[in-house]
Amino acid sequence: MPELVFFSGTMDCGKSTLALQRIHNRSARGLQGVIFTRDDRAGEGKLSSRLGLVTDAVEAAPGMDLYAYVVGRMTQGDRVDYLIVDEAQFLASEQVDQLARVVDDLNLDVFAFGITTDFRARLFPGSQRLIELADRIEALQVEAMCWCGARATHNARTVGGEMVVEGEQVVVGDVNGPAAEVGYEVLCRRHHRRRMTSAAAHAGILSPDVLPVAPA
Ligand SMILES: Nc1ncnc2c1ncn2[C@@H]1O[C@H](COP(=O)(O)OP(=O)(O)O)[C@@H](O)[C@H]1O
Numbered sequence: 153m154p155e156l157v158f159f160s161g162t163m164d165c166g167k168s169t170l171a172l173q174r175i176h177n178r179s180a181r182g183l184q185g186v187i188f189t190r191d192d193r194a195g196e197g198k199l200s201s202r203l204g205l206v207t208d209a210v211e212a213a214p215g216m217d218l219y220a221y222v223v224g225r226m227t228q229g230d231r232v233d234y235l236i237v238d239e240a241q242f243l244a245s246e247q248v249d250q251l252a253r254v255v256d257d258l259n260l261d262v263f264a265f266g267i268t269t270d271f272r273a274r275l276f277p278g279s280q281r282l283i284e285l286a287d288r289i290e291a292l293q294v295e296a297m298c299w300c301g302a303r304a305t306h307n308a309r310t311v312g313g314e315m316v317v318e319g320e321q322v323v324v325g326d327v328n329g330p331a332a333e334v335g336y337e338v339l340c341r342r343h344h345r346r347r348m349t350s351a352a353a354h355a356g357i358l359s360p361d362v363l364p365v366a367p368a
Pocket residue numbers: 162163164165166167168169170200201202203294296
């Protein structure tokens with residue numbers, strides 16, 4: 153049975169690498185997929201991994217009907233065996249519904265890859281809909297790590313090196329970026345809650361909620 157699978161995790165946990173490996177393994181067996189992405193750091197119409205691999209992809213622009221696009225490709229005679237969707241968190245909710253329709257009506261596997269929550273630990277619309285509709289949700293086995301050594305489960309945004317909790321939901325960026333700009337760092341929940349990035353920890357800054365003692 154074809155499936156809608158959501159491979160989810162934090163930033164920098166290997167999602168795009170896994171997407172590229174799936175494409176590679178299928179293409180080695182003669183299978184051809186439609187590769188969608190949205191707002192990849194490498195630029196429009198690119199699916200890139202931090203390991204240096206990159207492939208061309210179809211930009212899943214806002215308002216684009218992904219089901220109609222796939223039907224159009226098949227109607228013009230293109231072979232379509234499966235779909236890969238990277239940066240799936242950025243999809244609109246209705247675009248995820250269109251992916252589910254690809255599975256159910258066109259009998260194709262759809263593998264979606266994306267981060268679950270934003271820098272405020274709130275679901276992205278695309279991720280929320282994937283959690284609601286996916287046949288399976290897979291956590292990546294190569295987990296990203298917080299600076300404390302725990303498994304990283306959350307994404308922090310930094311501006312000028314300071315963790316922020318307000319701002320636009322979508323700001324394309326990278327981990328280990330220049331401190332002066334918008335950057336990201338993966339953290340465990342404890343340190344995300346305490347707003348303690350690696351820089352803050354090394355500076356010895358203690359959050360007020362380290363000791364949950366009510367003021368006298
Ligand atoms: N120089 C490196 N050597 C080995 N592995 C690396 C290196 N740089 C990045 N990686 C691996 O690539 C992962 C990030 O892969 P990527 O597919 O870009 O992540 P995601 O799409 O989840 O943000 C890192 O977690 C790490 O495992």
